[in-house]
Amino acid sequence: MPATTVAKLIDTSLCIGCKACEVACQEWNEQEFTLGVFNNTYQTLPDLAPNFWNLIKFNEQVEDGANSWLMAKYQCMHCADPGCLKACPAPGAIVQLPNGIVDFRQENCIGCGYCITGCPFDVPRLSPTTKKVYKCSLCSDRVGAGMTPACIRTCPTNCLTFGSRTDLVELAAQRTEELKADGFQDAGVYDGPGVGGTNVLYVLKHASAPEKYGLPKDPRIPWTVSLWKGPLKWVANAAFLGTAVGALLHYLKFGPKETHDDEVH
């Protein structure tokens, strides 16, 4: 039986910014919290960190003359076509599990940081102390043991749901319809079709403007990375082999250059 693709649904309309998921993530993954700077927001840290894989972004908005937050949980999106994996040179450092989870295996990581450049969502973080890269594993250890990821297990509002991707796509569509019925005409699903679909799905009230939530508008593997790992590789490999074989054939056909009359003068 083929493994079911698992997914996480984030219904941003239900997030109350309690940050319980952040704490659960830190606890389960045994991360030590490093204090950041206070920059006049309720957000825990300005950005993800090597030891902080799950951040609720408190995106401040002015809507209808009133201040509001567009909360958005921010973590690895577990792409079907992961840019990190495409860019990674070390076999086994980034693995895509049969259930769709994209996992970093630090014991194979060499700390080059190519995955950071390959990621369309700018998620992996390089630790200056261990020289390894870290990110959300969708609690692959818990999921492998039949449990729910820590963030989802702890969410008090049902903003987060875990399950098979097929089921969650349906649930996301249903939630979108409910939001539309509530008057949010712009509601929709954010699932990164440009990267083959993500296994983290969002329901957004303002689906036409995901950048309001701190999400990229049309996430794709950067074209320079695709070119580097695609056509450039084959052109260059052909050039290396062609030159070496050409040199060999040249020698066989023409031989070495001759030095004349060394003995005469």
Add this chain to the structure above:
Amino acid sequence: MKFIERFSFAERASHWISALCFLYAAFTGLALWSPRLFWLSGVFGGGETVRAWHPWAGLFFAIALGVMFRRWAKEMQLDEEDQVWLSKSALYAQNIEEGIPESGRFNAGQKMMFWLQSASAFFLLLSGVVIWFPEVAPRSLRLIAVLVHPASAAVSLVGIIVHFYMSTMAVPGSMGAMVRGKVSEGWARSHHGKWYREVTGR
């Protein structure tokens, strides 16, 4: 057999230091070029070591090449005879000597190699510094660098394969020139006639 000094100690030292650094950077670069070549990293110290040392090898390569560049940039300028030489380079490749102008200390092909390696090293250095520090370099620069670095490396490597073939197989005597610094008079007259006459006054 009489011998002429072709490369000074400083020239040979900078050449071989850059060559060794280049070889380490090239093989470890190939290890990082594709997961299929990652096994090469095991030969050069393991993945983490390769990631740590490749940039340093590249930096020392660039410094040693910089020494060569300062020394040679002037005499590597292409003159009108070099243009003629280049237009006849197909004859040169077929070991036909008639119709090709005599070369000075460096022939036009060597001059082209010099500029090719200098230019690719320049781009390798700039993009390499960006890739070295992914957590510091801005994303926009990194996106350009991951393309520029392997592309210039490929150009450089193709050039070095030719350079290696010329020096070890195609032109016997040139390895001795770069190792011991000396060539025979006949060698100088055969391959760099103009330089031979300048040096010997004959």
